[in-house]
Amino acid sequence: MSVAPDLLAEFEARGLVHQSTDPAALREWLATPGRRVYAGFDPTADSLHVGHLVALMLLRRVAAAGHEPVAVIGGATGMVGDPSGRSEERNLLSPEELAANIAGVDRQIRTILAAAGPAGPLAGRVHVVDNADWMRDVGYLTFLRDVGKHVPLAQMLGKDSVKSRLERDGGLSYTEFSYMLLQAWDFVHLADALDCRVQIGGSDQWGNITAGIELGRRLRGCDLHGITCPLLTKADGTKMGKTAAGAIWLDPARTSPYRFYQYWINLNDDDAGRCLLRLTELPLEEIRSLDEARAATPAARETQKRLAAELTRLVHGEEGLAVARQATDIFFGAEITAIDDAALTEIFADVPSSEFPRSALDGDGLALVEALEATGLAKSKGAARRTIEQGGGYVNNRRVADVAYRLTPRDLAGAATLVLRSGKKSYALARFR
Template identity: 35%
Template sequence: MHWEATKMAAPMAWGGLVLTLFGRPRSFLSVSGKVAVRIRSRCKSGRNVLQLHRRGIFKDIFPEGGDLPRLLESGPQTVYCGFDPTADSLHVGNLLALIGLLHFQRAGHRVLVLLGGATARLGDPSGRSSEREAVSANTVQENARGIQEGILGVFHNHRLCFCNDAEAANLGSLSILNNWSWYKEKEVVGFLDTVGRHFRMATMLSRHSVQSRLKSSEGMNLTEFTYQMFQAYDFYYLNQHHNCRIQLGGTDQLGNMISGYEFIHKVTGQDVFGIMVPLVTSSSGDKLGKTAGNAVWLNRNKTSPFELYQYFVRQPDSNIERYLKLFTFIPLAEIESIMDIHRNDPGKRNAQKRLAAEVTKLVHGKEGLETAKRCTRALYHSSMDALETMSDEELQELFKEAPFSENLLEPGTTVLDLCRKASAIPDGPRGYQMITDGGIWINHRQVTKPEQVLILGQHILTNGLSLLRVGKKNYHIVKWLNLAE
């Protein structure tokens, strides 16, 4: 299966090399933990190491005390991070892993994104209290397309919005692979014979993800139990075919990472490494993601730029400094300045607005950020100018629960006619009374005269739209089709 990414110069091939941005490699100088001080003293660009360490992006390294710093200093390396396409979009809970990969790419290293077209059908038990719902092969592949589109968009926006020409030229390569491309040819007995014999039951049973599920009332099925073996083999495959020695993942992936390390070391004698990014949680401590039912998605068709922007604008003060360090590329000195200004007048939420702008620009680009700002002005500041410059798509995203209708504008159409065409008021005297009682707003202006003929520029915007509000929250969008006639 082949398709093209919008705004991308390179073609994408399913199951193989998808996108490559070539550039002159630089050293990657960003790890955390006890090795940070040693790295700082040994690397040419110790400031960058300290900066990323202080950001808290990389929480832990496995194995601790290994030669990862030396490996990274020796030249460009290949790092991978995997995402199982159990939905058709990644969410904010996955964003930090993508940002970790971007920091690798910014330092000139080769980045592999692995889509689990095969492993998504098994179900990763890590961090879950119950079994995942089964997903069909066709659904998994459709989901993978959606996730790939979102990932390519993030890397594309990063290159355009957060890199100058010199930095863009030095970015490492990006490739997107699908593990279905190597599992589809595997024969079960042969796989168990060559791979399964290297895994020990006692070790597999000792993993936290396994122990927590075995103690639950639901237990764990065999398919989930073998997941760690498949993820370990993925790492091995990438190691052998792409010279990949570094895996990036959330802290809940430690057990799977250790399985990969042990398998590769047994089979090849080579040392590989795992780097863990912290899991992002809500203010209540819940892991952000679709499992918790609080997902904020990265793809626009599931969460609009406005919704993403507002999610970060509404973050409590207690999260802001940490999130600025984790989710943006703003220098630490500038973050300190932002926080100083914020503490002097927290009511203005300037720090939240900067955070929201940076994240929205990374996920949806400059146009997405402008959309979010227009929607914010239109909804919260009752801006007529913002309403008039909004597209149909933006209006429907902003008022996603609002009925949308298209109507022909006839001479003498009144406020009452508009309300009835939109099915916004009851028929008869009661609907008429709602208008005279002041319960109707058109384009953020209250109307009280049912027989008022609609005026272009007031009741009908120059983009041919009327935004009708009944009461406090019930919106209707009407598009007039024949204004130009």
């Protein structure tokens, strides 16, 4: 019988282990290929965000090591709300919202897990399941007798997620308090149904994971294992994937591929190095050489570029990466010529656009000053004038120094669109119909 690559060692080498149950037992169980390992995703929104990437990548690594990843979507647990890592009670989601969220999350998980890793196509070896499927029809009384009876209250009260909330003013509801029982039962169910004996998750999941392990021992006398990985934070202490403008989502409709790409490009050196290790599948030697390159020529930003490329390709595919790169060229000054409107619209997805009648370009054309004001790039025509005088006015990324400049059909970058810019990074799309 073949022996699977040492997954645990891989995790450790990449700084992905925060806590784990007995490493020796874990290693032994994982030595046989084809083991099933699970991670859960609660459908709190219709898209996952950057914070979920660690767990998704963990599952891919599981697959790459010859095992079978199991992604559990929390259709049932999402009904209740996980108190872990939360300072306040969650609002309940309506069943409709939840259904939409599950659909969105399911699609993303499948896309990312199905994509070929170093192990090749994973079709047939990836399990995506919804815990509502086994939870929905369990009656409350049954649950209390079969599950609740085997969980000592002292154990539940001892969990950080509960303790920290009880010490706060808001406390927590019975509903959220019960959350860990549901997740614990998931683990036991998966052990029964799929012989899945390892659960992985973020460090805030340790309490929920051990609750499952404990339940498995009491109920089945079986050995379950758990691994948590450190929460990914940035050097400034903020959570990875959060920006002033909100979370970085995986859904291109929420966060354009360009902005997704830029998020990684803009990381500082240390954060980028850590992400390379934890979020990509680049071989360790390659990461080491990028570390050296970064130390030698930090300005080249090779780490950030590589990181952004890897992750954008994973989440948005080759096309998404191509668009993001094209958008990057454009946003950093490349003059815009002969590009079709569809591409422009896609590249400038995050940028405000204004409509003008096509006839505005005829004759003398439209004063640039007016266009800048109308698109909101300048608060008044005076401000627009000032911007141009100071060298901050651009049409299709070409600097316009003439305050009296008028836009005519010559200035269209696409069939009916042109790109206005004020200063370094404020863009607006002007469409003429």
